Amino acid sequence: MITIRGLKKTFRIEKQFVHAVNGVDLDISEGEIFGVVGYSGAGKSTLVRCINFLEIPEEGSITINGFGTFTARNGKLFHKDDENGAEKPATDKQLRQLRRNIGMIFQHFNLLDRSTVFENVAYPLQHTGKTKTEIAAKVRELLELVDLSDKIYSYPSELSGGQKQRVAIARALANDPKILLSDEATSALDPDVTESILKLLKDLNRKLGLTVILITHEMAVVRSICDRVAVMENGKVVEEGNVYGIFADPKENVTKRFVNASFGLSNLDKLTESGLVNITPDSKLVRLTFSQESVGEALISQVSRKFNVSLNIILANVEILQDAPLGALIILAKGDRADVENALKYIEEQNVKVEVIVDGMD
Ligand SMILES: Nc1ncnc2c1ncn2[C@@H]1O[C@H](COP(=O)(O)OP(=O)(O)OP(=O)(O)O)[C@@H](O)[C@H]1O
Numbered sequence: 152m153i154t155i156r157g158l159k160k161t162f163r164i165e166k167q168f169v170h171a172v173n174g175v176d177l178d179i180s181e182g183e184i185f186g187v188v189g190y191s192g193a194g195k196s197t198l199v200r201c202i203n204f205l206e207i208p209e210e211g212s213i214t215i216n217g218f219g220t221f222t223a224r225n226g227k228l229f230h231k232d233d234e235n236g237a238e239k240p241a242t243d244k245q246l247r248q249l250r251r252n253i254g255m256i257f258q259h260f261n262l263l264d265r266s267t268v269f270e271n272v273a274y275p276l277q278h279t280g281k282t283k284t285e286i287a288a289k290v291r292e293l294l295e296l297v298d299l300s301d302k303i304y305s306y307p308s309e310l311s312g313g314q315k316q317r318v319a320i321a322r323a324l325a326n327d328p329k330i331l332l333s334d335e336a337t338s339a340l341d342p343d344v345t346e347s348i349l350k351l352l353k354d355l356n357r358k359l360g361l362t363v364i365l366i367t368h369e370m371a372v373v374r375s376i377c378d379r380v381a382v383m384e385n386g387k388v389v390e391e392g393n394v395y396g397i398f399a400d401p402k403e404n405v406t407k408r409f410v411n412a413s414f415g416l417s418n419l420d421k422l423t424e425s426g427l428v429n430i431t432p433d434s435k436l437v438r439l440t441f442s443q444e445s446v447g448e449a450l451i452s453q454v455s456r457k458f459n460v461s462l463n464i465i466l467a468n469v470e471i472l473q474d475a476p477l478g479a480l481i482i483l484a485k486g487d488r489a490d491v492e493n494a495l496k497y498i499e500e501q502n503v504k505v506e507v508i509v510d511g512m513d
Pocket residue numbers: 162163164169170171189190191192193194195196197198368
């Protein structure tokens with residue numbers, strides 16, 4: 152339902168050019184929760200700000216079901232209704248209408264501090280042709296949806312972070328958008344509150360058929376609610392796929408770093424550096440990733456006997472992703488080089504992904 156092609160946005164700071172978004176193609180389906188992850192400066196915010204044209208891209212096109220295609224050329228924006236329509240310069244009215252149909256939430260909530268919860272949520276309903284009574288009814292309905300009816304006359308300063316984000320979500324949904332953009336909406340919240348906001352987003356996604364594009368630098372967030380994810384680096388999407396696939400078999404280094412951090416495996420560096428794990432010349436430190444619960448320790452002890460190698464489990468982790476288990480084991484394999492290599496080959500034949508992290512035999 153959202154098709155992005157060849158999207159580019161460059162900022163110029165004095166004589167320097169920053170290619171914040173540098174040729175992005177993406178297809179986001181209706182009703183999915185689509186994650187965008189990447190380190191700071193990767194271009195995530197710029198990418199989503201282009202989707203509702205808070206930033207006007209230089210090049211590329213964005214097609215949104217029901218809104219036609221917007222195409223940028225040399226920073227000028229054109230629009231056509233459908234495949235066969237004639238292209239004309241995009242108008243402010245078209246952009247206003249599009250923005251009204253795309254909700255957005257942010258890390259720091261961006262509420263009006265001097266206005267009550269009611270006024271904050273009512274704000275985007277002004278000048279939409281609704282009467283006062285209709286607006287009041289809609290605000291009540293929205294606050295009920297985000298479970299905040301009891302705070303209707305409170306001011307933002309009287310609310311917790313999680314409550315503020317609920318107000319922001321209600322406000323973002325005021326005009327019944329089909330798409331919600333979330334830019335690090337849980338980054339300022341503690342883990343419990345993060346979970347409750349993510350649950351709310353998931354509920355809204357199901358209940359309203361809302362398509363959610365969710366930017367985050369936390370893989371835990373992706374793991375918890377996204378269907379698919381794109382990984383950004385230097386303005387480009389370097390890897391994308393369904394969440395289980397990305398966690399089970401990340402290809403790019405940046406993706407591996409994200410996945411390892413979220414599995415708690417980034418502690419590995421500390422373990423090896425501290426000497427707690429001693430990688431001797433007859434050993435290899437290996438990471439096993441397996442997608443069936445049944446394998447794991449049973450396989451390890453079986454292989455250990457069969458090939459006469461010692462396989463020591465250093466770290467173990469099982470996650471449930473999209474209702475399916477995904478396990479990761481870090482083992483230290485020790486023995487004759489040929490035995491160790493045969494053992495690893497055998498493990499790989501059992502559909503377990505095998506990666507040598509540190510090779511003491513090299
Ligand atoms: N308005 C702007 N003017 C100049 N440069 C900008 C502007 N907005 C973004 N940039 C630059 O574009 C690049 C991408 O920024 P962007 O905010 O999209 O990254 P991000 O992935 O959202 O990072 P973060 O995780 O820190 O929010 C950065 O190098 C940033 O400095």
